[in-house]
Amino acid sequence: MQTTKTWFGLGAMVLLSACSGAPSDAIGSHETYESVAGIAAAGVIPAGLPARALVGLFEGTGKTWMKDSGVPWDMRYQYFTKGWVDNWGWGNYDGKWALDYMRDHARRVPLVVAARIGRTWSLYRPLDMVAFNKGEGRESWVTRLGLLAYYPTLLLAIAGSIAMWRRRARRALWLLLVPAISLTIGVAVTYGQTRFRAAAEPSLAILAAVGVLTLFPRIAREWRKAGEASVAG
Numbered sequence: 001m002q003t004t005k006t007w008f009g010l011g012a013m014v015l016l017s018a019c020s021g022a023p024s025d026a027i028g029s030h031e032t033y034e035s036v037a038g039i040a041a042a043g044v045i046p047a048g049l050p051a052r053a054l055v056g057l058f059e060g061t062g063k064t065w066m067k068d069s070g071v072p073w074d075m076r077y078q079y080f081t082k083g084w085v086d087n088w089g090w091g092n093y094d095g096k097w098a099l100d101y102m103r104d105h106a107r108r109v110p111l112v113v114a115a116r117i118g119r120t121w122s123l124y125r126p127l128d129m130v131a132f133n134k135g136e137g138r139e140s141w142v143t144r145l146g147l148l149a150y151y152p153t154l155l156l157a158i159a160g161s162i163a164m165w166r167r168r169a170r171r172a173l174w175l176l177l178v179p180a181i182s183l184t185i186g187v188a189v190t191y192g193q194t195r196f197r198a199a200a201e202p203s204l205a206i207l208a209a210v211g212v213l214t215l216f217p218r219i220a221r222e223w224r225k226a227g228e229a230s231v232a233g
Helices: 002-041 096-104 106-120 128-135 140-166 170-189 194-215 217-232
Strands: 056-058 075-077
Touching: 096 106, 106 170, 106 194, 128 140, 140 170, 140 194, 170 194, 194 217
Parallel strands: 056 075
Antiparallel strands: none
């Protein structure tokens, strides 16, 4: 009997201590959760997205119920992961699901192609590359400095191209433009990235030099004099 009372008393004490500690434990766990959530939410909002929560739902290919609902959805989403070839087991293993998706968005092809080309030549949202390159381990200031050097070079290269066309140096101009044309076609059917234009940058440098000599005749005269002096010597 005495043993039973002893065990009963010990059980009551454990229960009371647990109840008394519950609020503090709950507060502690709540604070920990908030701190973890705050850390997870830290970061920079990608360019082009509003500073608010976006609301959207999954909608399959060919479906229009979101549009027909009249609700101003921010976005719709569709999975593109392993399994698309047969619609994750719901279709034949022939890739028809992917073709249906492309047909469903055929009107956006010109816009997507323009964005790919514009991104490659830093004409469409060029500052996005600052974040992309940083994610690949490059310093942001290097990307910004590259953009500052690129735009004057591009403008001078355009001036040089016009000058060569007017002077009927079109065969040489064509040879210089082939890399730019070929890479533009390549990114139009794949995806855009600034590093893809590396193949055309030697041509840009040469055309930019022609542009400098065209826009600043004095530099051209000095360059010719230096050339003549070296030949005479």
